Amino acid sequence: MNRFLGPTTPRNATADVVDVRVSDTHDADEQAACLTDWGQCYEQMSHGSFDGHFESYRFDGIEIFREDTNQVVQQYGQPQAGTMTLAALLNISDDGRFCGTPVSPDHYFFLRGGKEFHFRTPQRVTLAAVTVNMERFAAYCQRVGELPPPGTCVDNGLIHKGEQDELGGVLTSLMQSLRHSPDMLRHDTLRRCLAEGIHSTVLGLCGPTENTAKDLTACTRQYVVNKARDYMREHVDEPITVSDLCAHIRVSRRTLQYSFQDVLGTNPARYLRNMRLNGARREIRRQTDERAPVADIAARWGFWHPSRFASEYKSLFGELPSATLKAAVKH
Structure with missing residues (x-):
């Protein structure tokens, strides 16, 4: 069942359109199609009925999304060029592999737009992620006097989670609020503060x-x-x-x-x-x-x-x- 709640127009007529999408799926191909502009292909590898969930909130060059699957899936895809994505595993039943490397809840995924990735998911997994537009992220870095992180952001790979890193918790809490009141994204100030916080978090995770x-x-x-x-x-x-x-x-x-x-x-x-x-x-x-x-x-x-x-x-x-x-x- 797909519940498309957007797009909506923010109160500031010059601002970007806000998209809210929520989907419950029963097929790997349906799940792959939820994340637009990624050219994804999902292949179910374990036995049993497929059940998935996807929700996404997109505004001002940022997309926050969550994905739940209950089967082992081979995922292939390529995020949209000009973006970068950080993803956190919130729930994992056994080991998966990202671009040939074993993953655990102690890792974040980094995905560079235009670069192909491969993710073999565990049997059950919940993933929360944020995608940012690189031009807007670079503009934020310039405003706060920082250089966009060079080395980490060249190819897809894993970032080891620090003791104080709370990307998964921040994204989960944010999506809980947006799920309850998606209309809050109509407020220009709220979106600006959210974008500021997200860009700051991304810079802190992969910056100098x-x-x-x-x-x-x-x-x-x-x-x-x-x-x-x-x-x-x-x-x-x-x-x-x-x-x-x-x-x-x-x-x-x-x-x-x-x-x-x-x-x-x-x-x-x-x-x-x-x-x-x-x-x-x-x-x-x-x-x-x-x-x-x-x-x-x-x-x-x-x-x-x-x-x-x-x-x-x-x-x-x-x-x-x-x-x-x-x-x-x-x-």
Whole structure:
């Protein structure tokens, strides 16, 4: 059963079309056809009825998708040229092989657009992945003062998962929210924050590891933080991203990170999240109707997970957003 929920047009008429696709399949060929522009061929190799599931969310040059299969399948394909894909195994019953190499949950798959891949799946597997447009990813890297990762991103292969890497968990949580409320992708700000976070995650997984920004002087670090805070004050009613700060101050993401950590004892992402929480609170307090959709306000300020937004909001302000709204309406 295929449930095609897109495309839809974002509220900003100049933005990209948003696609949401959900499919339950009972044949390997049906499963292969779910991921468009990949030229895939799936061949079932184990005995039994095939059951598969596929869901995809595509926006602004990014596609997030999940695939479930219950049989051993030989997968061949070639992602669309001009893209790169990172995939995480969420559930695996036994060993599979990717481009001739044994895989485990400790690996991420890297797939380069235009390069053919081969994946022999385990008997049962759940995979979550994100595909990014290379031009947009390169533009993000330029904004945050980083070079697009060279060596890792030449051919298909495996990336060993670090202790702090949570790509699978991030994609799973994001898709749970989008599955429940796909309409949130209509919000320009939310899509921009999601794209920022995804590009940052991809860069962190396959980008350079050297930390040259550690040699900054105390004076330079204070200057960077002061410039960032000045920019935030000038745009207090806008949801600012880390790349916005990097582009304005003309420093790299790592320079910004070390400056905030040393001067303020926190990282810029957490600082900006608190700024966005304050922005959402101000908007909630301006409401005059107790039925005002708090989830829409959260989405406009870049929060895509409603329960997490409520938890972070309560942690910062000591009350739930609904309590703030109720008090605002009474006054």
